[in-house]
Amino acid sequence: MQDHVSRKSCNKKSRKWAGTLYLSRYIAQGGYLRVGMDGPDVESECIPLHCTSAFMFPVGYAEKYNIKLGGPNDTEKFDWSDYLQQSGAIAAPESLFRPIPDQKYMDHFQIGAKLESSDMCENHLVCPATVAAHKGRLLQIHFDGWEDSYDQLFDVHSSDIFPLGWCEMHGYKLEPPKVEEEPPKKKKKK
Template sequence: HFSWDKYLKETGASAAPAHCFRQGATPPVNEFKAGMKLEAQDPRNTTSTCIATVVGLTGSRLRLRLDGSDNKNDFWRLVDSSEIQPIGNCEKNGGMLQPPLGFRLNASSWPMFLLKTLNGAEMAPARIFHKQEPPAPEQNSFQVGMKLEAVDRKNPHFICPATVGALRGVEVLVTFDGWRGAFDYYCRYDSRDIFPVGWCSLTGDNLQPPGTKGLCVC
């Protein structure tokens, strides 16, 4: 079982302070259930609002699948993300629900598909959504060498121990411990994919142990 306390002592590293992150002081409560429907921004076409179904959950996160798309484009969002809203929100604000990028059917069948997909569906109730996202920190306060927990963007169901590898203006290079650069990425300092040390133990998310590449001299 991975222990941050032990790991920080062994590596002589320090955890990035909580004020560096765009995350709440306490993780948001996840009251969603698999099968619930909601509105979500299409991650591959961010001007579109689509219907999504919760197909999985872990900790404070939801695994979402856009209705009418295949299972190869599932994505994860925190329950307090502004990119998810109750059904009806888009229309209320004068918008129209769009088919997802790569809609499986003919575009002209979208209105009918929409009616069918919502008929008798379990809509996620408005009360379980969070009113707003945590505010972004005013500036990039990360320093090279600080430890954090980060979503593995190639396998986004995983959150792993990581280190700030470099800074580039508002961007942070997230390097995954023990993986020799295979999964590293740059993200903005206010990304919702990075978390303070101890986040997973608070949410019940399963923190992966560090990789073993480049760690042992055997």
């Protein structure tokens, strides 16, 4: 039997989100799942994740919170119902996954709030950032000065998001926001 869950993934070359990918889980032992993307290399490329991992979500999570979900072979349009039926699999119960914190907790991360955040693709960089959206228990973090396509999703309990002043307090370099360079001004003819 296979249960299906989804996971986020990052394209390290472009620092942009590659989208959310679907995964299959095989064999649960002690709360750990062997997880890998469906395909010919699933057995050799799977990794162990605990069922409480911040990187696992129940079937339908991406659709519910408007997160792009990539299907098999980069399928543009992916439908869980069709996929589960075709593969003869069942969805993992929602009770296996981390719950969404209550609204009182989420209110600590108001949309528009400023914070400092590491870049998931280059996590030695900590940058000024803004909470752009709530997507269940995920926060969409916008890196100040960068295009929206560079936004990243962090679990609300992530150890990679920090309050303002964290870098200064800990002697860590805070990267400046990206600033658009102005084109050179044309000289007036005399």
